[in-house]
Amino acid sequence: MADKVADAILFSAGHLRRFTTQVFEYFKVPPADAALAADVLAYSDEHGIDSHGIARLKTYFDLLQAGRINPQPEVKIIREKGSVATVDGDNGLGLVVGPQCMRIAMQKAHAHGSGWVSVSNTNHYGAAGYYPVMALQEDLIGLSMTNTTKGVAPFNGAEKMLGTNPIAIAFPAWKEPPVVIDFASSAVSYGKVEIARRKGQPVPEGWCIDKNGYATHDPAEMMEGGALLPLGGSEKGSGHKGYCLAGMVDILSAVLSGANWGPFATPFAIHVAPAGRQVGKGIGHFFGALDIEGFRDKTAFKQEMDAWIQTMRSTKPLPGIAQVLVPGDPERQAYQTRIRRGVPVDKEVAAALQAIADQTGIALLQQE
Amino acid sequence: MADKVADAILFSAGHLRRFTTQVFEYFKVPPADAALAADVLAYSDEHGIDSHGIARLKTYFDLLQAGRINPQPEVKIIREKGSVATVDGDNGLGLVVGPQCMRIAMQKAHAHGSGWVSVSNTNHYGAAGYYPVMALQEDLIGLSMTNTTKGVAPFNGAEKMLGTNPIAIAFPAWKEPPVVIDFASSAVSYGKVEIARRKGQPVPEGWCIDKNGYATHDPAEMMEGGALLPLGGSEKGSGHKGYCLAGMVDILSAVLSGANWGPFATPFAIHVAPAGRQVGKGIGHFFGALDIEGFRDKTAFKQEMDAWIQTMRSTKPLPGIAQVLVPGDPERQAYQTRIRRGVPVDKEVAAALQAIADQTGIALLQQE
Numbered sequence: 001m002a003d004k005v006a007d008a009i010l011f012s013a014g015h016l017r018r019f020t021t022q023v024f025e026y027f028k029v030p031p032a033d034a035a036l037a038a039d040v041l042a043y044s045d046e047h048g049i050d051s052h053g054i055a056r057l058k059t060y061f062d063l064l065q066a067g068r069i070n071p072q073p074e075v076k077i078i079r080e081k082g083s084v085a086t087v088d089g090d091n092g093l094g095l096v097v098g099p100q101c102m103r104i105a106m107q108k109a110h111a112h113g114s115g116w117v118s119v120s121n122t123n124h125y126g127a128a129g130y131y132p133v134m135a136l137q138e139d140l141i142g143l144s145m146t147n148t149t150k151g152v153a154p155f156n157g158a159e160k161m162l163g164t165n166p167i168a169i170a171f172p173a174w175k176e177p178p179v180v181i182d183f184a185s186s187a188v189s190y191g192k193v194e195i196a197r198r199k200g201q202p203v204p205e206g207w208c209i210d211k212n213g214y215a216t217h218d219p220a221e222m223m224e225g226g227a228l229l230p231l232g233g234s235e236k237g238s239g240h241k242g243y244c245l246a247g248m249v250d251i252l253s254a255v256l257s258g259a260n261w262g263p264f265a266t267p268f269a270i271h272v273a274p275a276g277r278q279v280g281k282g283i284g285h286f287f288g289a290l291d292i293e294g295f296r297d298k299t300a301f302k303q304e305m306d307a308w309i310q311t312m313r314s315t316k317p318l319p320g321i322a323q324v325l326v327p328g329d330p331e332r333q334a335y336q337t338r339i340r341r342g343v344p345v346d347k348e349v350a351a352a353l354q355a356i357a358d359q360t361g362i363a364l365l366q367q368e
Numbered sequence: 369m370a371d372k373v374a375d376a377i378l379f380s381a382g383h384l385r386r387f388t389t390q391v392f393e394y395f396k397v398p399p400a401d402a403a404l405a406a407d408v409l410a411y412s413d414e415h416g417i418d419s420h421g422i423a424r425l426k427t428y429f430d431l432l433q434a435g436r437i438n439p440q441p442e443v444k445i446i447r448e449k450g451s452v453a454t455v456d457g458d459n460g461l462g463l464v465v466g467p468q469c470m471r472i473a474m475q476k477a478h479a480h481g482s483g484w485v486s487v488s489n490t491n492h493y494g495a496a497g498y499y500p501v502m503a504l505q506e507d508l509i510g511l512s513m514t515n516t517t518k519g520v521a522p523f524n525g526a527e528k529m530l531g532t533n534p535i536a537i538a539f540p541a542w543k544e545p546p547v548v549i550d551f552a553s554s555a556v557s558y559g560k561v562e563i564a565r566r567k568g569q570p571v572p573e574g575w576c577i578d579k580n581g582y583a584t585h586d587p588a589e590m591m592e593g594g595a596l597l598p599l600g601g602s603e604k605g606s607g608h609k610g611y612c613l614a615g616m617v618d619i620l621s622a623v624l625s626g627a628n629w630g631p632f633a634t635p636f637a638i639h640v641a642p643a644g645r646q647v648g649k650g651i652g653h654f655f656g657a658l659d660i661e662g663f664r665d666k667t668a669f670k671q672e673m674d675a676w677i678q679t680m681r682s683t684k685p686l687p688g689i690a691q692v693l694v695p696g697d698p699e700r701q702a703y704q705t706r707i708r709r710g711v712p713v714d715k716e717v718a719a720a721l722q723a724i725a726d727q728t729g730i731a732l733l734q735q736e
Contacts, residue, residue, distance in 0.1 A: 079662070079663060079664065080481075080662070081480075081481035081659060081661065081662030082450070082451065082479070082480035082481035082482075082662070083450065083451040083480045083481040083482045083662075084481035084482050084658065084659065084662035084663055085662070085663075086663045086664060111450070112449075112450035112451045112480050112481075113448075113449035113450035113451040113452035113480075113484070114450070114451045114452050114482055114484050116481070116482050116658065118663050118664075141620075141624075153683070154680055154683050154692050155692070155693075156685055156686050156689045156692050156693070157680075157683035157684065157685060157686065157692045158683070158684045158685060158686050158687070159683060159684045161679070161680060161683050169616055171619050171623075179615065179619070181612040181615065181616055183606070183608070183609040183612055184609075185609075187600070187605065187606055188606060204604040204605070206574075206604075206605055209686075212687065213684070213685070213686040213687055214687065231599060231600055231606060231609050231610075232555070232599055232600060232605070233605060236572040236574075237555065237572070237574055237600070237601060237605055238551070238555055238556060238599060240551070240695075241551045241552075241553075241599050242599075243695070244549040244551055244695050247547065247549065247680070247694070247695060248537055248549055250676075251539050251547070251673070251676065252509075255539075255669065255672050255673060255676055256509075256660070256663050256664060256669065257663065257664070258664060258668075258672075261672075261676055262676060262679055262680065263679065279672070279675065280672075290452065290484065291449060291452065292624070293449065294447070294448070294449030294450070294451075294452035294453070295447060295452055295453075295454045295486050295624050295625065296447060296454060296486075296624060296625070296626060300626075301623065301624065304623050304626075304629075304647070304648075305619070305623060307647065308618075308619065308623055308629055308630060311529070311630055311631065312522055312525075312529060312615070312630065315521070315522050315525035315526070315527055315529050316525065316526045316527045316581070317524055317525060317526060317581070318524050318525065318526050318577075318581040319526070319580065319581055319582065321524045324522050324523070324524050324525045325523075325524070326615070327608075327611070327612050327615060
């Protein structure tokens, strides 16, 4: 992070939202959808998840411009039974399809105790954590997953077959802030390996392999035809467990919905051609919501969550660590700073935004 | 495994089942429940999950003998809404409470598209994978989790606060065998560290810490007041992700149901006193089932699963690896051997079984 801020330009969070909204509107995304999509991206920027916010706007822009994403999708439930449904996202922005599907899961949770929606024919949906946080506003436990473009080798495999397939789940608390879990099922993100290459630093064992499947400390060797490893890394770190997680996400999101799974997942990049073989439509997401009141009095649950959070925070920390955190704390800390001081945007990303501003005539203003 | 077989005595799978059933009946567990509990343990022994089968019978025996487990529980739904329910296990064997609760989740999936059951006041339930496999017989996707006695440090923590909290999920296929995922959310099991100590071997970085929180390669230092690390290990392996998984399992299984969570989870050992503070009843499980037909034609799903499995198996393997497997393959391979040749039981475990046989008068016969 320190390295990023040094190379960054500050923008106000509010201005980035307006800019993003206008960019989506430029492609005839309806105003309400454009604002929603901007909100999903802003969630990442404002919470310090730099890889999933405005940094991706250029790719959405390119794909919309190339006609590879439908700006006005008709999102439809194509099959349904009580608490579950399958939705066709009509090749819309994942940033628009995702929130609509999460709402369906939430409505089902209110009606049936839980709601589960598997989605096909959709695209990159931003940070997985945005969706369970929606559910918190209605005192539900929320969950989301998505498959993504291939980048990760299965355990004992020497080539990319699965995405970084993230999992997010959030639990409300009472006086404490909520527990918000959001992580990729790979050992690390592609971005972390990229940063190491830029700095000329080696990467630890367990992050990636080269194009022949050999473990490598050289980030360039991963980027030139190698692959990321699943969470756990190699055998001694129990890399089979990360492979299990990535597989679970892929099956629930894409096999269950009829989307492209595994190595066939639609790439989220203008310069990468879709896989030759199509096994479904677009990529897939999976959303869930649980009505706490169906299990237990919700106030009792939230108060117990406070005790859980306080107990985890009171863990004796490792030498040199001030305090054990709970999932969601780092993002909340980033939010406090960024809302006040602005969002640091990488110089290269800012240059790409300026190019969009020049092409569209939408004003891009740096923080005063 | 090789090391274990060398020190092992062979028993026929069928005889171990009968022996286990009779041991539970000795404590007035009703015959049908005793057979069910034996079936759960046999699942582990027959599938090569040596840590969760007959090797645990001595502990169930001790806890039943000490009156710490109720042999005749009245398992009751205490709260319910459509697809979800909370169950009180009446301090029964997890091996009896677990299958009953999984059945409730399955019935709900048939009626409401999905079913989710959070369970309090229960005990150790064997291998997590047993439960989703039950769901496969009715063409459902099945899921189970449980919290367990503390043994794992939170990310950046220096003491045990969470269990090895496993997650299991299974997906049916068509001509291929099902995908069966079952793994602990810790980097490795306590048993793996124990084996290293017995052999006098160091353990890799990322498995455990000593009593002061320092990384250690010495298994004895973990066992003398240290802790296991969550999946991912330390910061460079993304150990925060394993902490997220362990927390998710703990909250869904125990906070949601009203069981003892985190460091307060009831120990599964006769010589360990329960935690001084009780925050609920017993330990907790969480079960889920999804009706595939609610999402997609089930034959189409299963045929797509065949393609998924074949695609993963066709991944170019790492140098020196014959083939990439799918989750469930290692257990199926063990099953083929063990059903034919018998179950190898560790000599120390066999001696404990013989002591049970001597005390109860139940015959224990080795394989001819």
